[in-house]
Amino acid sequence: MKINLKVWRQKNGNAAGKLVDYKLDNISPDMSFLEMFDVLNDELMHKGDEPVAFDHDCREGICGMCSMYINGRAHGPQTGATTCQLHMRSFADGDTVIVEPWRARAFPVIKDLMVDRSAFDRVVQSGGFVSVNTGSARDANETPIPRTIADEAMDAAQCIGCGACVAACKNASAMLFVAAKVSHLAVLPQGQAESSIRAERMVAQMDAEGFGACSFTGACSVECPKSISLDHIARLNREYLGAKITSEAV
Amino acid sequence: MSWVTQTLASSLGRKVIMSLTGLFLCTFLIVHVAGNLQLFKADGGRAFNEYSFFMTHNPVIMTVSYLLYTSIVVHAIMALLLTRHNQASRPVKYAYARPEANSPWSSRNMGILGTVLLIFIVIHMRTFWYTMHFGPIPMAEYDGKEYKDLYKIVLEAFSNWWYVLFYVIAMAALSYHLVHGFKSGFQTLGLRHKKYTPLIEFLGVWVFSILIPALFAAMPVYFFLKHVGVIG
Ligand code: HEM
Ligand code: SF4
Numbered sequence: 071m072k073i074n075l076k077v078w079r080q081k082n083g084n085a086a087g088k089l090v091d092y093k094l095d096n097i098s099p100d101m102s103f104l105e106m107f108d109v110l111n112d113e114l115m116h117k118g119d120e121p122v123a124f125d126h127d128c129r130e131g132i133c134g135m136c137s138m139y140i141n142g143r144a145h146g147p148q149t150g151a152t153t154c155q156l157h158m159r160s161f162a163d164g165d166t167v168i169v170e171p172w173r174a175r176a177f178p179v180i181k182d183l184m185v186d187r188s189a190f191d192r193v194v195q196s197g198g199f200v201s202v203n204t205g206s207a208r209d210a211n212e213t214p215i216p217r218t219i220a221d222e223a224m225d226a227a228q229c230i231g232c233g234a235c236v237a238a239c240k241n242a243s244a245m246l247f248v249a250a251k252v253s254h255l256a257v258l259p260q261g262q263a264e265s266s267i268r269a270e271r272m273v274a275q276m277d278a279e280g281f282g283a284c285s286f287t288g289a290c291s292v293e294c295p296k297s298i299s300l301d302h303i304a305r306l307n308r309e310y311l312g313a314k315i316t317s318e319a320v
Numbered sequence: 321m322s323w324v325t326q327t328l329a330s331s332l333g334r335k336v337i338m339s340l341t342g343l344f345l346c347t348f349l350i351v352h353v354a355g356n357l358q359l360f361k362a363d364g365g366r367a368f369n370e371y372s373f374f375m376t377h378n379p380v381i382m383t384v385s386y387l388l389y390t391s392i393v394v395h396a397i398m399a400l401l402l403t404r405h406n407q408a409s410r411p412v413k414y415a416y417a418r419p420e421a422n423s424p425w426s427s428r429n430m431g432i433l434g435t436v437l438l439i440f441i442v443i444h445m446r447t448f449w450y451t452m453h454f455g456p457i458p459m460a461e462y463d464g465k466e467y468k469d470l471y472k473i474v475l476e477a478f479s480n481w482w483y484v485l486f487y488v489i490a491m492a493a494l495s496y497h498l499v500h501g502f503k504s505g506f507q508t509l510g511l512r513h514k515k516y517t518p519l520i521e522f523l524g525v526w527v528f529s530i531l532i533p534a535l536f537a538a539m540p541v542y543f544f545l546k547h548v549g550v551i552g
């Protein structure tokens with residue numbers, strides 16, 4: 071199939087960028103979106119041009135690296151999927167496809183489609199952990215946890231830190247990400263001991279990084295490749311407000 | 321008090337202020353619409369004027385009304401701060417975005433809808449609240465007691481087609497503001513549970529975004545139709 075690409079090209083964080091047109095003629099509908107970019111980069115390199123820089127790693131939907139804003143949506147037209155899980159059969163022959171990097175103050179562009187998502191790392195470093203040495207792996211049933219709670223924690227723990235929630239949100243808010251990270255620990259006994267201080271610190275770091283506030287549009291959850299539920303944002307709000315009122319940190 | 325200011329200055333704290341003031345305004349709407357239904361009574365405005373007298377003289381209601389004015393101002397200021405912060409969070413916009421694919425229009429345009437409401441509130445208060453308090457206003461007499469005839473001011477205002485149209489547009493904005501705002505206010509407070517969230521969503525749609533705006537809009541339309549003689 072033929073694809074007309076408009077790809078954001080930007081030399082570095084300080085340079086001005088622009089959308090550049092590329093035409094690809096021999097694209098298989100069975101290719102993934104990233105493989106289509108591999109073909110493009112091959113052609114560019116053969117011509118002696120600079121290939122398009124884009125993030126990717128696992129190419130199977132688990133690492134969260136493949137950040138691309140495709141035809142006006144984070145990770146493209148498919149829901150519940152990353153860019154690497156998107157296939158060219160989702161497009162029609164001759165389609166024009168616009169590809170931009172995630173846009174957020176907290177995610178500055180490094181080059182072309184690559185953005186710096188270390189703001190997420192700093193949010194997790196501020197409290198997204200359990201601060202005891204857990205040693206070697208324990209027996210799986212040492213701490214009995216009811217099935218429904220284990221499921222709830224797992225649903226939140228699925229977050230792969232891709233940043234699609236921020237990219238899709240009109241406020242570039244990181245609430246779904248932070249909520250997932252707070253929630254998966256807050257519902258489990260191992261995480262409960264530090265749940266107050268965790269919520270306070272992670273929200274403070276989220277604000278310091280320059281993410282927007284939550285307007286509850288629900289865009290994040292729709293575009294999240296793991297379909298993380300808005301229930302977790304409500305839990306984050308409860309955890310944070312409860313912590314502010316009751317915690318020891320004055 | 322550092323933890324208090326810190327909390328209120330955080331993105332979540334600001335949203336809590338937004339939510340509490342917004343939900344308080346929602347409870348006010350119930351009282352306001354119920355009281356104003358007396359406009360439909362065919363008694364030449366007596367019930368409505370007596371009710372207006374009560375609302376402007378009862379000390380409890382007068383205290384609550386100051387809370388109400390404060391809420392409107394705080395809600396609007398917080399809206400401005402949040403909207404500016406949210407816009408600054410994405411300094412470079414997308415060349416092509418399709419937000420309609422993932423979220424309802426009302427949820428993305430609360431600021432615009434709120435601005436329409438603010439303009440409406442100012443004009444509405446100038447017409448009725450200011451006239452009621454500072455005049456000039458005609459008087460009516462019931463059982464030897466003098467009452468300000470606010471009913472006559474209502475009749476006059478709603479005989480203007482453009483004024484009536486403006487009210488109907490503002491009530492459409494209210495409807496869209498609350499179809500998102502009512503349920504969002506509970507989400508902000510973390511009040512989300514499979515037991516009662518369906519009820520909150522039901523009330524948000526049927527009461528706050530349909531019934532209340534429709535009843536409010538019916539008042540100017542009713543008086544205009546009466547004025548032009550379509551209804552008796
Ligand atoms: C004075 C004019 C008004 C302005 C400028 C305004 C603006 C806004 C904005 C921008 C939001 C969304 C905040 C966000 O995205 O996070 C909002 C939320 C809300 N508004 Fe208003 N509004 C106004 C009047 C009203 C009125 C008259 C009511 C009710 C009768 C109301 C009820 C609400 C509610 C319940 C929310 C939800 C709060 C939340 O999401 O937590 N607003 N308003
Ligand atoms: S919440 Fe979803 S969209 Fe946001 S970072 Fe996690 S996986 Fe990605």
Ligand code: FES
Nearest residue numbers: 129133134136154
């Ligand atoms: S490359 Fe790992 S999720 Fe897409």
